[in-house]
Amino acid sequence: LMQLAVPLNFIGFVYREIRQGLTDIEQMFDLLEVEAEVVDRPDAKDLVIGQGPEKGAIAFRDVQFSYDPARPILKGISFDVPAGKTVAIVGPSGAGKSTISRLLYRFYDIQGGSITIDGQDVRNVTQKSLRSAIGMVPQDTVLFNDTVVYNIRYGRPGASDTEVQAAAEIAQIDRFIKALPDGYETKVGERGLKLSGGEKQRVAIARTVLKSPPILILDEATSALDTTTEHEIQSALDLVSKNRTTLVIAHRLSTVINADEIIVLRDGQIAERGTHSGLLQQEGLYASMWNRQREATEAEEQLKKVREND
Numbered sequence: 001l002m003q004l005a006v007p008l009n010f011i012g013f014v015y016r017e018i019r020q021g022l023t024d025i026e027q028m029f030d031l032l033e034v035e036a037e038v039v040d041r042p043d044a045k046d047l048v049i050g051q052g053p054e055k056g057a058i059a060f061r062d063v064q065f066s067y068d069p070a071r072p073i074l075k076g077i078s079f080d081v082p083a084g085k086t087v088a089i090v091g092p093s094g095a096g097k098s099t100i101s102r103l104l105y106r107f108y109d110i111q112g113g114s115i116t117i118d119g120q121d122v123r124n125v126t127q128k129s130l131r132s133a134i135g136m137v138p139q140d141t142v143l144f145n146d147t148v149v150y151n152i153r154y155g156r157p158g159a160s161d162t163e164v165q166a167a168a169e170i171a172q173i174d175r176f177i178k179a180l181p182d183g184y185e186t187k188v189g190e191r192g193l194k195l196s197g198g199e200k201q202r203v204a205i206a207r208t209v210l211k212s213p214p215i216l217i218l219d220e221a222t223s224a225l226d227t228t229t230e231h232e233i234q235s236a237l238d239l240v241s242k243n244r245t246t247l248v249i250a251h252r253l254s255t256v257i258n259a260d261e262i263i264v265l266r267d268g269q270i271a272e273r274g275t276h277s278g279l280l281q282q283e284g285l286y287a288s289m290w291n292r293q294r295e296a297t298e299a300e301e302q303l304k305k306v307r308e309n310d
């Protein structure tokens with residue numbers, strides 16, 4: 001029996017390694033968010049982004065889109081993100097906010113209207129050039145089963161240790177990493193240290209800082225973050241989005257106060273638009289969402305105080 005146990009053990013080991021390998025590959029595809037549906041046109045050209053600090057102007061014109069023809073998701077959306085500015089999309093759950101970010105990245109093709117970057121339709125450019133111009137900080141970042149430094153360097157594989165650390169500082173995650181048992185060499189991911197949603201998002205921000213793209217899409221985590229983490233992420237983003245065309249898909253309103261324009265989406269249409277103070281004055285959907293969220297935050301803080309005093 002012992003003679004059999006050793007090879008069986010070995011087979012078990014090989015099986016586990018292969019499974020893990022598959023998981024890594026699945027995660028990589030997740031990370032790259034590979035979509036087979038969209039292909040380059042035969043005559044596709046590389047996207048050309050203007051020079052200087054202000055570049056990468058985005059324009060959505062009467063964009064119509066549905067995942068399933070029976071259920072339209074975006075019903076004629078038009079807005080601009082001028083070069084170097086920040087526009088935030090807010091609205092109730094399921095309104096189509098994240099869909100807008102997926103369409104800019106061209107995970108799907110639209111059924112009507114157009115999406116352009118510096119005047120070039122995203123359908124006419126190579127996907128490679130489009131995606132290298134856009135830095136995406138997704139809702140839920142998938143980390144490789146590798147070290148922290150590897151995960152950050154993924155943004156620009158040639159980056160030096162000093163550059164990785166500088167990016168982590170901007171993303172406000174450097175102090176956290178240094179306090180880990182093995183610092184930057186700490187293993188993270190499924191087989192290593194599990195990071196919280198906010199920590200993962202800051203790793204993703206550091207990655208994006210290294211990539212240094214002219215356009216930034218931030219799809220905020222839906223999950224609630226504590227106030228300190230939220231402030232840290234916010235200040236990291238303020239640094240990263242400076243002089244970059246930024247589209248924020250906001251699930252929490254506290255992060256959009258400083259946006260140049262806020263677009264309020266409801267049922268696939270733009271219900272309201274303006275600045276934070278302008279929208280509050282309108283006393284419409286945004287104002288009521290804001291009040292509701294403020295009450296919820298206040299209630300949470302109260303509860304925390306009560307717990308702390310116990």
Ligand code: ATP
Nearest residue numbers: 067068073092093094095096097098099100222251
């Ligand atoms: P939330 O704030 O809850 O994240 P959202 O405004 O970002 O919502 P989207 O993720 O854009 O909403 O989704 C809009 C609608 O499209 C939803 O009703 C959703 O069920 C649907 N949807 C999203 N992704 C897909 C998909 N891959 N296939 C089919 N339907 C989808």
